[in-house]
Amino acid sequence: MEPLYSLTEDGKVHETPEAVHAALRDLGYQSFRAGQEEAIMRILSGLSTLVVLSTGMGKSLCYQLPAYLYAQRSRCISLVISPLISLMDDQLSGLPAKLRAACIHSNMTRKQREAAIEKVKSGQVCFLLVSPEVLVGSAGSGTGCLPSAQELPPVAFACIDEAHCVSEWSHNFRPCYLRLCKVLRERLGVRCFLGLTATATPSTALDIARHLGISDQQGVSALVSLLKGERFGCLDSIIVYCTRREETLRVAALLRTCLQGVLLTGGGPSGQTDPAARRKKELARKKIRKPLKWLAESYHAGMSAAERRRVQNNFMCGELRIVVATVAFGMGLDKSDVRGVVHYNMPKSFESYVQEIGRAGRDGEPAHCHLFLDAEGADLHELRRHIYADTVDYYTIKRLLQKVFPACTCRRLQEHQKGRWKDVEDSDLLEVMEEHDQENQPDRAAPAGPVWRFWSSGAVVEDVDQDLAASGHASFGDGAGGARLTTRERRGGVCPERRACRTHERAIPIQEVVEALDVPEEGVETLLCYLELHPQRWVELLHPTLSVCKVSCYDGPKQLQKVTKICPPVAVALARKRMAGERVERSDRVEFDVVEVADIMGWQLPLVKRGLRQLQWSTDRAGGRSGVLVEFSAASFHFRSYGDLSPEEMDGLCRFLHGRVQEQERTRLRQLTACFQAFRSVAFQSVHLLDGSRSQQLKALLSEYFDRKKERGGAIQQEQLQEPDTNELLGWEEQVRTDIRRFLALRSDEKFSGRAVARILHGIGES
Ligand SMILES: Nc1ncnc2c1ncn2[C@@H]1O[C@H](COP(=O)(O)OP(=O)(O)OP(=O)(O)O)[C@@H](O)[C@H]1O
Numbered sequence: 057m058e059p060l061y062s063l064t065e066d067g068k069v070h071e072t073p074e075a076v077h078a079a080l081r082d083l084g085y086q087s088f089r090a091g092q093e094e095a096i097m098r099i100l101s102g103l104s105t106l107v108v109l110s111t112g113m114g115k116s117l118c119y120q121l122p123a124y125l126y127a128q129r130s131r132c133i134s135l136v137i138s139p140l141i142s143l144m145d146d147q148l149s150g151l152p153a154k155l156r157a158a159c160i161h162s163n164m165t166r167k168q169r170e171a172a173i174e175k176v177k178s179g180q181v182c183f184l185l186v187s188p189e190v191l192v193g194s195a196g197s198g199t200g201c202l203p204s205a206q207e208l209p210p211v212a213f214a215c216i217d218e219a220h221c222v223s224e225w226s227h228n229f230r231p232c233y234l235r236l237c238k239v240l241r242e243r244l245g246v247r248c249f250l251g252l253t254a255t256a257t258p259s260t261a262l263d264i265a266r267h268l269g270i271s272d273q274q275g276v277s278a279l280v281s282l283l284k285g286e287r288f289g290c291l292d293s294i295i296v297y298c299t300r301r302e303e304t305l306r307v308a309a310l311l312r313t314c315l316q317g318v319l320l321t322g323g324g325p326s327g328q329t330d331p332a333a334r335r336k337k338e339l340a341r342k343k344i345r346k347p348l349k350w351l352a353e354s355y356h357a358g359m360s361a362a363e364r365r366r367v368q369n370n371f372m373c374g375e376l377r378i379v380v381a382t383v384a385f386g387m388g389l390d391k392s393d394v395r396g397v398v399h400y401n402m403p404k405s406f407e408s409y410v411q412e413i414g415r416a417g418r419d420g421e422p423a424h425c426h427l428f429l430d431a432e433g434a435d436l437h438e439l440r441r442h443i444y445a446d447t448v449d450y451y452t453i454k455r456l457l458q459k460v461f462p463a464c465t466c467r468r469l470q471e472h473q474k475g476r477w478k479d480v481e482d483s484d485l486l487e488v489m490e491e492h493d494q495e496n497q498p499d500r501a502a503p504a505g506p507v508w509r510f511w512s513s514g515a516v517v518e519d520v521d522q523d524l525a526a527s528g529h530a531s532f533g534d535g536a537g538g539a540r541l542t543t544r545e546r547r548g549g550v551c552p553e554r555r556a557c558r559t560h561e562r563a564i565p566i567q568e569v570v571e572a573l574d575v576p577e578e579g580v581e582t583l584l585c586y587l588e589l590h591p592q593r594w595v596e597l598l599h600p601t602l603s604v605c606k607v608s609c610y611d612g613p614k615q616l617q618k619v620t621k622i623c624p625p626v627a628v629a630l631a632r633k634r635m636a637g638e639r640v641e642r643s644d645r646v647e648f649d650v651v652e653v654a655d656i657m658g659w660q661l662p663l664v665k666r667g668l669r670q671l672q673w674s675t676d677r678a679g680g681r682s683g684v685l686v687e688f689s690a691a692s693f694h695f696r697s698y699g700d701l702s703p704e705e706m707d708g709l710c711r712f713l714h715g716r717v718q719e720q721e722r723t724r725l726r727q728l729t730a731c732f733q734a735f736r737s738v739a740f741q742s743v744h745l746l747d748g749s750r751s752q753q754l755k756a757l758l759s760e761y762f763d764r765k766k767e768r769g770g771a772i773q774q775e776q777l778q779e780p781d782t783n784e785l786l787g788w789e790e791q792v793r794t795d796i797r798r799f800l801a802l803r804s805d806e807k808f809s810g811r812a813v814a815r816i817l818h819g820i821g822e823s
Pocket of ligand 1: 086087088089092109112114116117254
């Protein structure tokens with residue numbers, strides 16, 4: 057929703073208008089207390105704000121008055137989120153007479169909630185007080201209490217009471233508070249947040265500000281000033297890079313407001329060095345050029361593909377002047393006349409910096425770059441946190457490896473086989489198994505038809521059941537022959553030792569593993585790559601695949617039983633479920649890991665999938681549909697891996713991966729530090745100072761960095777950053793110890809590694 061008041065040209069809040077003083081009197085107060093006026097004016101101007109005021113100092117007015125004024129001016133609602141459910145009713149009864157409000161929380165009956173919603177919908181109230189659970193809709197605590205955004209009046213702003221809860225612990229442990237801002241932004245379109253708290257250390261306050269998307273007004277003012285100034289004021293096609301997605305939204309919105317009416321349009325810089333002459337020429341241009349359609353738009357990987365395409369196209373065809381983006385923008389961008397690149401936040405390395413500024417001036421015409429450096433190191437600390445967030449601890453690696461190398465029965469089966477064929481020499485066994493393998497490879501024997509035409513008799517399917525008691529391998533020829541070599545091994549690519557297991561094809565659903573381990577998808581992928589690149593090639597990565605197959609029979613359980621007769625993979629899946637104790641006789645559907653089933657049977661996955669899909673079609677029925685529905689889901693990491701790793705081998709692999717992860721972390725930290733130090737050594741105090749010699753100095757530092765890196769084969773030296781002094785550290789340490797003790801006491805039923813605790817306290821978690 058549009059704010060009530062606009063900002064001044066340089067991004068500041070206007071003087072408090074009389075209407076606001078009048079509203080204050082309406083609510084029964086004569087004057088503002090300290091902090092209230094500024095906070096109220098910021099909210100009325102659409103600027104997210106954090107108010108830290110001691111108990112009883114009047115924080116409530118900071119949302120009451122704006123909610124009252126917004127509701128007076130247009131049909132809208134303000135949201136107040138408070139965790140103190142027991143106090144909500146008291147809060148409402150103590151309101152000034154003119155201020156009407158309603159509340160919804162999980163202790164209310166359905167009827168009470170419906171009455172409150174009705175009041176909101178019919179515009180009878182200025183604000184709605186809700187508990188975080190109601191808003192986020194967590195299970196069992198009032199899911200669906202709140203109507204959809206379409207049914208609600210537009211939300212003017214959202215106030216988060218006890219805002220320190222946003223920062224208190226990590227995302228994993230206070231899901232509703234931590235998801236709050238996301239839900240408000242994405243589901244209800246909230247752009248303006250007011251955080252209220254009586255307790256916040258400076259670092260907590262900074263963290264809350266980050267969650268609420270509170271802009272650093274000074275930074276934005278400097279950016280506005282730069283974009284209006286001599287160097288950038290006349291440039292089209294500018295990319296402004298930010299580290300965080302929310303920041304791109306906020307900065308773009310502010311630029312739209314602050315640059316309105318001062319837009320210079322069309323063309324690039326004239327290349328003239330005399331500022332007066334250049335200005336004159338630009339002004340002349342301005343008169344004859346048609347205005348650009350768009351001033352500033354944000355771009356980040358979290359936006360929909362269509363929205364990203366729209367922004368990119370507008371920028372490409374010159375209709376959009378400024379893109380405020382994360383690094384996601386620019387990859388593959390083919391625009392030669394980008395005239396300016398501004399780093400609103402520091403890049404994570406020189407490598408990234410060079411790549412990003414390299415997007416300007418590809419047509420050989422002059423282009424400008426500018427980097428804003430937070431001298432206090434706020435960006436540096438933020439980027440450091442990102443690095444720590446990407447690192448995976450030892451226990452997480454162990455849990456991943458358990459998923460990658462689940463134990464198989466190959467060894468046991470090998471021993472069993474040895475018993476049966478004890479007279480057969482190893483080499484003979486190899487031959488036997490290979491022949492068996494060739495005969496039973498569906499792709500070779502039946503390239504076009506359904507995979508299981510060999511298996512269409514009931515008798516064979518019965519065998520499947522019995523053999524599954526011994527894990528199913530023996531019937532299908534793969535995995536059971538301990539001495540049989542896989543194609544990869546014949547190529548000589550795999551573990552040279554003779555193992556009982558010759559690898560299995562496996563899949564791990566991406567979403568499931570990302571959530572279970574709290575590691576981003578790329579993080580898991582990197583670890584799997586390390587395993588593949590290991591000299592012993594512990595895994596072989598295959599194309600990601602949909603690994604869950606669901607077969608539903610509209611004609612009921614009997615039809616499913618019939619399907620098992622013609623389709624061995626379904627028979628195998630059902631048999632495994634039966635063995636696991638599930639009652640499948642009355643079921644008309646079955647869901648299974650199709651990769652696992654194909655592996656057990658020793659059949660190729662694409663053919664198994666194709667055959668399953670064919671179950672949907674029948675020549676016997678009108679319309680060609682068989683009444684069987686086959687669906688594939690769960691995008692998964694897909695690979696071949698061993699199932700007979702000893703505990704020592706597992707430990708060794710954990711150490712190997714952990715070592716790689718730590719090395720990666722150290723390198724990234726070094727790159728970041730080197731980058732920060734170099735920028736700091738050439739930085740200016742003011743945005744408008746320009747000194748060619750500093751630019752030359754930076755270029756020299758960059759060349760030196762890349763030369764040194766080349767000499768050391770990619771490695772760079774550890775640069776020391778000035779750390780806080782010992783007393784300061786000791787003070788922090790005590791505070792950190794207290795926090796950790798409190799946290800562990802709260803979660804005494806769970807186990808945390810030191811690193812996990814550190815990540816939690818850093819508020820790291822969102823990937
Ligand atoms: N501008 C003002 N002039 C006079 N009284 C005020 C003003 N603003 C707030 N008050 C009064 O101060 C008292 C405390 O206000 P309020 O409950 O908003 O404090 P608070 O900071 O939210 O406290 P808590 O942290 O306990 O929630 C209330 O009685 C309120 O009416």
